[in-house]
Amino acid sequence: MLALASVLYVSPEDLHNGVSTFLRTLSVLVLETAPALIVGYALAGIVPFLLTQNRTAALARGSRVAQSLRGVAFGLPLPVCSCGVLPLYESLIRRGAPATAALAFFVATPELGLDAVLLSVPLLGSSLTIARVTAAFLVAMLVALLVAGRTPTPRALPRDAAAVATTAPWTDRIRAGLRFGFVELLDHTLPWIALGLVIAAAAEPLLAHGSIAHLNAAVQVPLAALVGVPMYVCASGATPIAALAIHKGLSSGAAIAFLIAGPATNVTTFGVLTRLHGRRAAATFGITVTAMAVLAGWSIDALGVAAMPVLDARTSGHSHGSWFAWGCVVALAGLTIASLVRQGPRGALQQIFEPIH
Secondary structure (H helix, E strand, C coil): CHHHHHHHCCCHHHHHHHHHHHHHHHHHHHHHHHHHHHHHHHHHHHHHHHCCHHHHHHHCCCCHHHHHHHHHHHHCCCCCCHHHHHHHHHHHHHCCCCHHHHHHHHHHHHHCCHHHHHHHHHHHCHHHHHHHHHHHHHHHHHHHHHHHHHCCCCCCCCCCHHHCCCCCCHHHHHHHHHHHHHHHHHHHHHHHHHHHHHHHHHHHHHHCCHHHHHCCHHHHHHHHHHHHCCCCCCHHHHHHHHHHHHHCCCCHHHHHHHHHHHHHCCHHHHHHHHHHHCHHHHHHHHHHHHHHHHHHHHHHHHHCCCCCCCCCHHHHCCCCCCHHHHHHHHHHHHHHHHHHHHHHHHHHHHHHHCCCC
């Protein structure tokens, strides 16, 4: 009994250090995600204007493979990571885009961001960067093809900015689009995003645990993928974490599994998909993405693709954020307060506990 008490005992100093680490990690995540969220909600209002009825119909043309390719191609030029792609995906679904194209867009857009690819080259090396891009592309295609058939169409979706007549004045259409992005979608997704950030701040230290280096590479891959699932990190933010983990003994395949599972699946994603498609579809999506990430990791280890081991302890350092990032944090804080005023704390919590209400 005394031995158990000694194990469970946490000294005040350890508790203080743990809280400090959590708050520091949370602040870094907020700085990283705030600009992407602002851009994502703004683009969610613009998407209905880009996706006219003809363009939406174009996404649905051809085979499911062609639809998946169009979904990936549609997301490539958008500078959006995992947090910003959520409102965009909902906008696509509301606009009537086929599930195959929308899911391919949903997985590929945060995985294949130009910033993450460019950051991978100095931190992971060119070989592992090419493997990362290839794996992300294949996972996006396969997930869309495997999951879309099991994804029911959302029921009774509210009327959104896309329903505004195309003949309406541009000022009215822009106003409706911005309201759709910064009011309706923000109210639905921000509570989940906040929960995801908190879980990510608490779960991130698990990846850097020293004992993982002693595990076999075949075990490291699924473990890294499972650690990545609850973490709310964008592809660029996950890259330094993966690079540092490789420096500490993680295999290249395990790093790729983490880089795929982390940005594509998290608590926020499950919440939004549950509200749009139901719990079964959300669970199917999460299981499929995680399984594909594990298969990609095992394949990379089997092929012997290695990272470039040029990292040192400075990789784990974080900047204090640019003035633009802090400006986005302030803007997001104002939008959060406005959302709480509109729906109240109970309404915000209802988005999490009753996502299909």
